[in-house]
Amino acid sequence: MAEARLNQRRVLVTGGAGFIGSNFVRSWYRQQGGLLLVLDALTYAGNLENLKGLEESVIYRFVRGDICDRTLVSRLLQEYAIDTIVHFAAESHVDRSISGPEAFVQTNVVGTFTLLEAFRTHWQDQGKPDHFRFLHVSTDEVYGSLGPDDSAFSETTPYAPNSPYSASKAGSDHLVRAYYHTYGLPTLITNCSNNYGPYHFPEKLIPLMCVNILLGKPLPIYGDGQNIRDWLYVEDHCTALSAVLRQASPGETYNIGGEAEVKNIDLVNLICELMNELAPDLPVRPAQQLITYVSDRPGHDHRYAMDISKIRADLGWRPSVTLAAGLRKTVIWYLQNRTWWMPLLSEEYQRYYQKIYG
Ligand code: NAD
Ligand code: DAU
Numbered sequence: 001m002a003e004a005r006l007n008q009r010r011v012l013v014t015g016g017a018g019f020i021g022s023n024f025v026r027s028w029y030r031q032q033g034g035l036l037l038v039l040d041a042l043t044y045a046g047n048l049e050n051l052k053g054l055e056e057s058v059i060y061r062f063v064r065g066d067i068c069d070r071t072l073v074s075r076l077l078q079e080y081a082i083d084t085i086v087h088f089a090a091e092s093h094v095d096r097s098i099s100g101p102e103a104f105v106q107t108n109v110v111g112t113f114t115l116l117e118a119f120r121t122h123w124q125d126q127g128k129p130d131h132f133r134f135l136h137v138s139t140d141e142v143y144g145s146l147g148p149d150d151s152a153f154s155e156t157t158p159y160a161p162n163s164p165y166s167a168s169k170a171g172s173d174h175l176v177r178a179y180y181h182t183y184g185l186p187t188l189i190t191n192c193s194n195n196y197g198p199y200h201f202p203e204k205l206i207p208l209m210c211v212n213i214l215l216g217k218p219l220p221i222y223g224d225g226q227n228i229r230d231w232l233y234v235e236d237h238c239t240a241l242s243a244v245l246r247q248a249s250p251g252e253t254y255n256i257g258g259e260a261e262v263k264n265i266d267l268v269n270l271i272c273e274l275m276n277e278l279a280p281d282l283p284v285r286p287a288q289q290l291i292t293y294v295s296d297r298p299g300h301d302h303r304y305a306m307d308i309s310k311i312r313a314d315l316g317w318r319p320s321v322t323l324a325a326g327l328r329k330t331v332i333w334y335l336q337n338r339t340w341w342m343p344l345l346s347e348e349y350q351r352y353y354q355k356i357y358g
Pocket of ligand 2: 093140141208221264297304
């Protein structure tokens with residue numbers, strides 16, 4: 001397909017008002033023409049503030065709705081002549097999947113199935129065009145947990161999900177794979193490690209630590225803090241997804257990661273150091289005094305690490321932002337965007353914040 005036509009893709013972005021989805025919409029918007037239609041249910045994690053500024057654009061549209069609503073999805077595919085789905089919409093927080101797994105099965109499994117069925121019909125109705133794509137954005141957690149000396153997950157590592165969240169993502173990955181093998185639907189799957197950066201909901205480790213340091217609240221470390229995650233700056237994830245959309249062959253799967261493994265306790269110490277340096281009015285200084293060990297997450301995976309040699313070799317992608325540089329940018333973003341995260345806190349926290357900062 002000619003490059004000009006690729007740049008004119010008509011993309012449905014599910015979950016585009018969430019953390020990674022909104023970063024992707026901004027990044028794709030900067031590089032492409034065509035159409036960007038965001039479909040998002042605006043759950044607690046979806047926020048139109050994340051897309052602020054795009055409303056005036058002629059290539060951007062927003063629809064509030066559920067990916068499980070087949071009638072709505074089919075209508076949107078037809079009405080907007082969609083040729084590409086980039087599928088982010090999901091319940092994404094492991095802790096919430098432990099206390100309430102049902103929503104994870106509904107959105108992550110049933111929602112993905114609904115999109116696949118609607119897209120398959122639409123693709124068939126259009127005569128199965130070659131350039132159609134369904135890019136499913138998934139996670140490294142489907143591979144389970146690594147020991148300290150195990151080599152990193154590759155695309156051929158067997159699936160071994162341990163939480164209701166990762167099991168639901170694994171289920172959706174399998175459905176996407178099956179639609180390629182059974183129907184020839186031009187699907188792609190990416191499995192990515194932990195993202196961080198702007199617009200990250202303050203329930204996940206990095207934004208929670210940033211916000212709690214600014215509030216002078218305890219920094220909860222699960223278990224002994226020795227668990228390891230591989231961190232990727234969100235803009236790098238977005239460039240990887242663009243590379244997959246542009247260059248990858250249908251049916252392919254790519255691992256994406258930051259090659260930046262770090263123990264949780266070391267990461268939290270780094271965030272404390274940055275806050276000590278960059279925030280003049282911390283309620284508790286040094287921020288490390290707030291570190292508090294709490295009960296471990298049930299079934300807590302010990303370590304994730306991604307082998308990204310396939311995407312490097314095939315598509316020439318690699319992460320460009322180091323953990324030190326990305327964390328600094330992120331801490332500065334949370335310092336400069338209190339008006340973004342403050343309304344997301346409980347009323348009790350908001351009152352407490354007003355007392356400290358006025
Ligand atoms: P998020 O929780 O910030 O955003 C999810 C978005 O999906 C929200 O805007 C929400 O309103 C929307 N949504 C939820 N249920 C919906 C439904 N039924 N219909 C329509 N919209 C719905 O999530 P995120 O961290 O941005 O993750 C996005 C995707 O990337 C997820 O599929 C996740 O599994 C995957 N992923 C995340 C990470 C990470 O580190 N955050 C890493 C790898 C993969
Ligand atoms: O690996 C990719 C996954 O990364 C994504 O698929 C998920 O959507 C995303 O939420 C993230 O999952 P994690 O469970 O790894 O992220 P979280 O930020 O919740 O936790 C990161 C690590 O920090 C994990 O080992 C648990 C620990 N933790 C987390 C929180 C919220 C704490 O020690 N204290 C905390 O308060």
